[in-house]
Amino acid sequence: MPAAASTRLAPGERYLARRRWARVGWIYGSLLLVGLLFIGPFFISLTASLKDNPLEWPFRFQFPQVSPRNWSAAWRLGIQGANDPWLGGWTYGSQIGFEVAYFVPRGTEPTPPQITIPRRKPGAGQGAVIDRPYAADYSEASMPQEIERKPFVYKGESGQLVRYRFQVAYARELPNPEPPEAALKHVSKPRIDRLPADLESPRGQIFISATLDPNRLERRGRVASWDNLTPGYLGYTFRNYVRVFTESRSLETGRSLFLSWTLNTFYFAFVRVLLTLLFASMAGYALARLYLPGKQWVFLLILFGMMVPAQVTFISNYLVLKDGIFGFTNLFGVSTLLGSISGLILVGAIGIDKVFIMKQFFESIPRELEEAALIDGASTSTTFFRIILPLATPALGALTILTFQGAWNEFFWALVILSTGPQNAYSLPLGLYSFRNAYGQVGDWGLILAGSFLSMVPIIILFAVFQRYFVESVSFSGLKG
Amino acid sequence: MRLGRLIEATNAFLFLLPFLLFLAVFVGYGVVRTVYFSLTDYNLFDPPKWVGFQNYVRLFREPDFIRALQHSLAFTLVVTVVQTLFSLLLATVLNQRIRGITFFRTVYYLPSVLSSAAITLIFLWLYQKTGFLNFAVSWVLTYLPLLLTFVGLFVVVQAVQVVFERSRGLPAKPFDLALATASLLLAAAGTFALDLFGVVNPREGVQFKFIWLNTRQEWAGLPIPLWAIVLQNIYTTIPTLMLIYLAGLQDIPKSLYEAASLDGADDWQQFTRITVPMLRPVTFLVITLGLIGTLQVFDQVALISGPGGAPLESTVTLAYYVYNNVFPSGATPKVGLASAAAITLSVLTLVVVLLQRRFGVSERGY
Structure with missing residues (x-):
């Protein structure tokens, strides 16, 4: 910079170059800033969807679910619990070892913590309705054994750090005799989804750390509570995402509702696209090219x-x-199409705007090709399906994307047609709406956010693959209309 | 020849038939029936009773309807104006021939492909009392002294530099970007130093816990939850409109700008005298799409209102009013009234679009 400043020559070569670079820098800077503004909220809420409590205040970017130490612990515990490092679980014959450390102030005699395996329902809403076997009925926890004691300073107070180790075993074959009806329903050694645990420290001792960070600290930190001691990697880090599938089940069949919604939406979007592609292009072609009295009225x-x-x-x-x-x-x-995907397909089977787009497109391609085909004696339908449609690939591509996106996101018609029907016939947006109504009251935002993000996955994949066509389809539908 | 025509007409009819059937059953019949229902007293179960124009008269005496109408009109006005301005601005910034611009366009467009249900649920979380929006505002308020110091330093340093450059006879504009880069770095360093020596400190204990949704309070004549939906709607529509503007910007001949720049027009003059007039047909499209989309807003209202969200009377719009009267929770459907409201909504849409065409930006160019 000083070199350029020393030249007395007004706007020199380096001066101009410097300004060009600065300009590029500012453009990229502002592009990044705007990008942050548009993508930021999604990134933030994606982060929050991993948390036990997405509404925690202050908002943290460092929390147990993003710590690699917990990832490996969850992985190991998943293997110990059910030989499933991903989703974990609790199966007969398994035993897990768990360590926990407490701070004991000077002058207090260390006392081992109390372990309870609580009978805790998973979440609220549909998850709480379905009766699943409880780990409490099958598990036995050993007394915590002290394994280490060392001097430690906690918040300026000196004392010692005491580590304990305990085992939880899936040992019992039959559930407790009470309640009797539950005993009849359960098989003797069921696979259990979760092994919750509460650890209560004696008065005066402070929880410091454990093999796996607890989901909550209750009663002013005296009780460390785990929703699942054997979560597996996904079950710990993406706990809310797993819950989306496991906690919303059809009461009749026990099938995951979210999975049904996803399949329904795929089916709906797929058929919508097929119908639109065929009928909208046929109608568009007839309107653009064929002789028909009264066409202007159509x-x-x-x-x-x-x-x-x-x-x-x-x-x-x-x-x-x-x-x-x-x-x-x-x-x-x-007898009725309400509450069925077929009804949803039919009610908007052929997008009117899509017919319009196709008409505009067919008007833009030269007539000579069809005339040549006609002279060769081809019929109208042969001309259309063999010559015109292959030419229309770009328009059909844009149409596919627009229709799929519209179908995937369709909310209003789904609400009108499907909401009176059974829950397993919902589409994804309507399913999200029912999630919102079921869990918004109790504030289970982890589940709501995770459901939202899961519902976006297919459309984001589609967008990533066909992004050029997405961007083009906007100008297709917009400008040419 | 006549036979040929006849065959062609038959073919055309067959090609159109599925579409015509669809139009007749789901659009034509639907409109006719709704017009009929709007003149009757009907509850979906008993046969409709003819009442003439009573529903329309009653409608304008219903406080709920008046509220929905006001909300819809205000919503439409605010959202359309703001999103049009911002998308134009953004498109102009993005209309650069630099490497990687496609990447940025793709990224910006991402929010527009996502479903309104999913986005609204995310915003529902953002708007909670201890949600991220309030946290972000608290963060800004906490660091406000530092931010203001930074901006102040930037302005001062930039001014000094510009004056210095001019004193040496160099043509430095107030917003000279090369100088601004230096000012930016100096201001950042200065702010950091002032903070380090304790001259300027972040504020302590700022907790901004504004209630966005579960409130009946108003701001500028509109309920606060409705403002929340306005904000969300603008945010999610801007990218789509921006892309439409970008396509329009590419069509403006470069020679116009070159000529103007030879005549000594600066950036701002080029923007107001070339870009804006040349984009008029696109602006017409953007405004019309915006008007139609916002007058008929439904999804966001349905998802934001309810337990854990906003009270319905603060967010109700015309489209939701119609739906809610046909499928009220735990009450008798008022289909006649709802139909009258639906017809009013579509007439309103038509009138607003025509008015904007007549008095606003028309599709005719410059």
Whole structure:
């Protein structure tokens, strides 16, 4: 810089170069800043979705679930508990070893902590309704054995650090005799999902650390509480994500609701895309190219249809689907289309705006090709399916993406058509809505956030693969319209 | 020839048939029936009773409807104006021929492909009393003295530099970026030093725990929970509109800017005299899409309101009012009233779009 400053020559070469570099730097800087603004909230909430309490104050970026020490401990405990390092569990014959350290102030005699294996329901909502065997009925914990004592200073107070070791074993074959009906329902050695534990320290001793960090410290830190001593890596770090699958189960079949919702949504989006691709391009082609008296009226109808809000047509469509489209579906033994994905597919089967896009597209390709085909004696449908459609690949690509995205995210129609039906027939957005209503009250935000992020995964993968087409499809639907 | 025409017309009809059936059953029949329902007293179970225009008269006496109407109109106005301005601004910044710009565009677009349900739930968490939004505001308030010091130092250093450069006869503008880089670093170092020596300190114990959702309080005439939805909506729509603007910006001939710059027009003049007028057709599209989308806002309202969220009367919009009267929880459906509200909503949409076309930005260019 001093070299350039010393030259008396006004705007010199280096001066200009310096300004160009500064400009590029500022552009990248502001691009990054704006990117942070748009992606930041997602990153933050993704972080929060891993926490035991996403609403903790102050917000921390360092918490047990992101510490590698806990990852390896969870992995090891998962193997010890059920030979499953990923999801953990608790199976017959397994035994885990666990260590925990307490600070004992000078002058206090170290006393081992009290271990309880509580009968704790997993979460609220649907998770709490289904009766699962409790680890408490099958497990036996040994007395903690002191294994080490060393001098330690805690918050300026000197004393000693005492480490204990204890074992929990899946030893009992039959559950406790009480309650009797539970004993009948359980098989003798079930695989148990979770092994919760509470460790109560004697008065005056302070919990310092354990093999695996506890999920909560209760009663002013006197009770360290674990939701699962044998979580496995995923079960610990992505605990809320695993819960999304395990805690929302159909009461009849016991199948994971979230999994059903995902499959439903895939099916819905897939059929939607197929129907739209076929029928919208056919209609668009007829409107763009073929001779038909009264075509301008159809076109007017399309413009009108595009402007009608869903709130105007949903009352009638709800009733139409309720009666199975004027009783038509009775032919197939289905009396109502409410509460079924088929109803959701039908109600928006052919996007009106998609027909419009295809019409605009077909108008933009040259006529000569079809005329050549016609002279060769090809029929209209041959021309369309053999010559025109292959030419329309870019438009069809954009259409696929727009339709899939729209179907995957469809909320209003799903609410109208599916919410009266059984829960396992929901689509993902509606499932998220039911999550929100079930867990919003009790404030189980970990589950709600995890569900939201899981529902985004397919669309993000699609976006990552086809991002160029996504970005282009916007201008396709927007500008050419 | 006539036979050929007939065959072609038959083919065209067959090609259109699935679509026409769909239109007739799910759109045409739907609209006609809703118009009919709006003139009747109907509850989904008993046969409709003809009441003429009573529903429309009753509608404008319903405080709930008036509230929903006010919310929808205010929501539409605020969101459309703000998102249009910001997306234009952002698109202009992003319209650069530099390496890696595609990457940034992709990243910015990501929020727009995600479902409104998932995004709204994330925002529901952000807006909680101890959620991240309040934490971020608390953080800013805590470090406000340092931030202000930083900005102050930056301005002072920049001014000194510009004056110095000019005194040497160099053409330094107030926002000269090369100088600003130096100012930025110096200001950062200065702030760090002042903090280190304890001259400026972060504030202590700032806890901003604003209630965004579970409140009936108002700000600037609108309930605070509705402002929360406004904020979310702007945030999620900007990227899409920005991409539309970007496509429009690419179509403006570079020669216009070159000519203007030869005539001595500065960046701001080029922006207001070339970019904005040339983009007018795109702006028309962006505003129209924005108006339609915001007048019919539903998903965000449905997901934000409820237990752990906002009270419904603070967030209700026209679209939600319609839905809530057809499927009220634990009450008799008022389909007639809801239909009248739905018809009002669609007429309103049409009127607003036409008004904007007539008096706002029209699609005709410069």
